[in-house]
Amino acid sequence: MAKNIHDDFAEILESIGLSGPEVQVFTLLLESTEPMRATPLSRKLRINRTTLYGLLKSLTEKGLVSSTDERGVLCFQSIQPELLVDYIERAKERLSKNAERMRTLLPAIMSSRKSNPKYYPQIQFFDGVEGIKQVYEDTLRNNRSKTMHGFTDYTAVLDCMGLDWAGYYIKKRSEMNVQSYTIAPDSVKARDAKRRDRREHRITKIFPPGYTFDIEIAAYDDRTILVSFDAEHPLAVLIIDQKIADTMRSLFRYVDDTLPA
Numbered sequence: 001m002a003k004n005i006h007d008d009f010a011e012i013l014e015s016i017g018l019s020g021p022e023v024q025v026f027t028l029l030l031e032s033t034e035p036m037r038a039t040p041l042s043r044k045l046r047i048n049r050t051t052l053y054g055l056l057k058s059l060t061e062k063g064l065v066s067s068t069d070e071r072g073v074l075c076f077q078s079i080q081p082e083l084l085v086d087y088i089e090r091a092k093e094r095l096s097k098n099a100e101r102m103r104t105l106l107p108a109i110m111s112s113r114k115s116n117p118k119y120y121p122q123i124q125f126f127d128g129v130e131g132i133k134q135v136y137e138d139t140l141r142n143n144r145s146k147t148m149h150g151f152t153d154y155t156a157v158l159d160c161m162g163l164d165w166a167g168y169y170i171k172k173r174s175e176m177n178v179q180s181y182t183i184a185p186d187s188v189k190a191r192d193a194k195r196r197d198r199r200e201h202r203i204t205k206i207f208p209p210g211y212t213f214d215i216e217i218a219a220y221d222d223r224t225i226l227v228s229f230d231a232e233h234p235l236a237v238l239i240i241d242q243k244i245a246d247t248m249r250s251l252f253r254y255v256d257d258t259l260p261a
Contacts, residue, residue, distance in 0.1 A: 016091040018062075021047065025055045026064055026078055035068055035075035063087070126236040129161060135225050135236040136169055140176050143220045149181045149252040150218025153229070154189040157216065160229035174201045183255055185212045205259040219248035 006027070013023045024045055029036060042052050056076055059065040064087070067074050079087065126135050139148055158166055173180065180202040184190040186209050194204040216227040222242040228235050239245075 021055055022059055026059055029078035035077040037073055037075050122240050124238045129234055132227055132234055132236045135238055139220055140178055143178055145221050146178050148218050148220045149249050151183050152216040153185055153214045154193050155187045156214035156229040160234055170200050219245040224248050
């Protein structure tokens with residue numbers, strides 16, 4: 001399987017709930033035309049047998065792998081490739097139903113959190129690109145004021161998060177009528193974004209050359225996010241504190257007042 005196809009395949013499987021190691025095991029079995037024993041699987045994947053059996057058990061429970069007994073030795077094989085589309089469609093349907101069920105449960109969950117304020121964490125850490133996506137969803141879902149004020153590097157965001165996700169987020173933010181006030185270091189991508197401000201519910205101001213950063217800091221309601229787009233370890237921090245959020249907005253407004261439109 002070519003590298004770019006392999007990456008796309010892994011991304012699809014992870015999107016329906018498979019872990020990285022599960023994707024590795026399943027991909028190797030899918031590429032094999034014959035059932036495989038645990039020993040060569042373990043050797044090729046460089047995974048110890050105990051861990052491998054746990055992954056095979058999980059994949060079997062998901063309906064992606066089956067086993068056969070060949071002369072007293074268990075061999076494992078994947079489902080046929082042509083069945084994968086149907087499998088993914090069923091997984092999407094289950095996820096959609098669970099999303100609807102969760103939507104009906106949210107009022108009770110939120111009520112419980114408000115009745116016990118000590119339960120709600122004041123600082124939350126999110127690892128990786130998927131974690132960062134959850135933080136950005138929070139900027140829309142928990143934003144009663146429908147405004148965001150912050151500093152961001154458009155180049156770093158796009159390099160880390162990708163154009164597809166950025167397009168999805170901007171479209172969703174615009175549909176939810178959340179206005180973004182952004183100050184960015186000067187770059188080609190920042191100037192391109194500024195030209196699209198009106199249709200993307202945003203007002204961008206750009207620092208003069210020489211002022212650089214590759215993170216995002218933004219405040220909305222009683223929340224502040226800090227996002228690092230480091231290629232090796234992207235992460236985000238969500239701080240829930242009214243005074244910190246108010247201070248960040250005041251800092252933003254001071255810098256904003258010094259910059260030309």
